[in-house]
Amino acid sequence: MSTGGPHGTHAVELGPHRVVKRFRAGDREEGEREWRALRLLAEHAPGLAPAPLAAGLGTEEPAITMSRLPGERLRGRPHDGPALDALAEAVRTLHSALPPAVLADVPPRPGLAHDLRAHLRSWASRVRVPPRGEADAAMDLGLRWLDRSDVESAPDNVPPVFGAGDGNLANYLWDGRRARIVDFEDSGRSDRAFELAEITEHVGSWVDEPLDVRAFLSRFSLTAQESARLRDCRRLLALVWLFLLSFDEERQRPRNPPGTAERQARRLTALLT
Template identity: 60%
Template sequence: MTSSPWSTHTVELGSHSVTKRFRRGNREQCEREWRALTLFDRYAPGLVPEPREVDFTADEPTVVMSRLPGEPLRGQALGDRQTEALAAAVTRLHSAVPPGVLTGVPLRPGRQHTVIGQIRSWAPRARGWGDGKVVAAMDSGLAWLARSGMEKPGRPAVPRVFGSGDGNLANYLWDGSCVRVVDFEDSGLSDRAFELAEITEHVAGWVDRPLDVVSFLGRFDLTAAERARLGECRRLLALVWLFLLSLDDAEHPRNPPGTVERQADRLAELLG
């Protein structure tokens, strides 16, 4: 069994199956996981685990799925083959669900306006903890956010896709020939630019062995509107990560020393 203090679930690994038990009160996450597994089992078989069983009513809502082969991409040095396979898996994930079915998929959590609200609530406390470089990056990020227009109501004028809702490269498994995807508790209706930014800006994509962002993003045929939105989403999510990392527990850090300072540099580069 694997779990962590900040996790919403535990995972029991069998020889051919995986049992994911969500913590009490996390039925919605269980529902999102099961919805994704059943949709992709129908429209993109082999991309994600096969759904086996579900119990929404248990004290700890539970999903049982097949166990996929492969090793997580997080921490690996990704060459052209892995990067191409990652992009192919993400493309398939975004495009597999037919538009008529996609309209019935609920919006994913952690959307643009949600994370902006989180930034606003974190800012007073986080700015009091950071050093000069980190606070300066926060201030630059907040100034950019105020003039970006991202806080305006309404949804972006780009096509919607099914989004996994988590850019952690640990959720992408490489078996030597292809990449498959796991972990859909935050999945739902999204757009491609936001989902790609989730991957490129997630701390897992650069803290160990960095993902080649230019090579990765160059494998997607984005519209002009998506390209413009991607740049804004990358800045927004880099700002989110700056706050998240600055609020990390100093007694039990989740990332190496100096990570928040490196994130400040990343945000500064994205802001130009």
């Protein structure tokens, strides 16, 4: 997912001017996606992301060296007007960075709606019937919505964009003036509604300092088709997060505060009703 620290999963070495990100041996594809993204953005949107410095992706421990960006993570801090403006501007710049001919050659990002539907189907056996609690009831409601949804197919009139592939606000760095983006291991071709839903529904957007979703989304001019798709993508990703947070609470050492799954159940229910 993100770039190390309390909200990350990869080994990251921070130097004064550069960062080395190390991937597990089986995660070479993640490194390749990140390296491709950094190179494309350095050409088409310089300054938005770290500059690519070196890549060693054919080794037992794949690694990428990139420049170190200034700023503090937007996750876990209040998001005032200027910070929201900067966040939205960074997202808009990312989505429109690549010329259409270049974007057409970028593979779809992993974890799109059809992938998530498959995961949800494999997880559905864990839902207790009849539901025994708030989370189970919301899962059941969400799965019934999924049965009649066509969320996995973006309409033809929804244009593709370049997507970061991870909505964690820890990946957006704010220096008081501008927001920049890190962590592109799941990047690729996507659509704007799905990528915006990745941000609004990520647990990092509400478990600490909540993102003002209405204010954030108001900074984007969406078509009617994108708005309809955004609603469904938010529902889909909220359902995915409900499962993930429920699984997290079953761990011996959960990563999130107690009751997070129940809070997510209420979020999902509100989106579905």
